[in-house]
Amino acid sequence: MSKRTVVDWLSDIVSWGERLEGHLRAVDRDAFFRDKMLQDAACKCAEAIGEAAGKLDDLYPDLNQGFPDLNLKLARRSRDRLAHGYYRIELEILWITVTSAIPKTVAAAREARLKYGSGL
DSSP: OOOOOOHHHHHHHHHHHHHHHHHHHTOOOOOOOOOHHHHHHHHHHHHHHHHHHHHHHHHTTTHHHHHHGGHHHHHHHHHHHHHHOOGGGOOOHHHIIIIHHHHHHHHHHHHHOOOOOTTO
């Protein structure tokens, strides 16, 4: 198995972020709160993003300094909370995370991927 690169992990964040964006397209807060399947999909996407963020934070700890909106540590903590505290997920916090925090992380990952993908 080949070693994954910073671009691979950033691409995972972007890919799962795009999946999340697709799930939430044309969905408002009330619809999100009513739809358990949508909540589950959002949790899975957020967990995957947080896992990739954690790997990046472990392997490239200075990355967040150049791209502070990546919020690698916060994304990792959110993933841990979703995975290990699944029985007490607060929907309001999940909604804010998937509609506000994660889009910023994904945008920063796109920017970082462009920079690292060009060999910088």
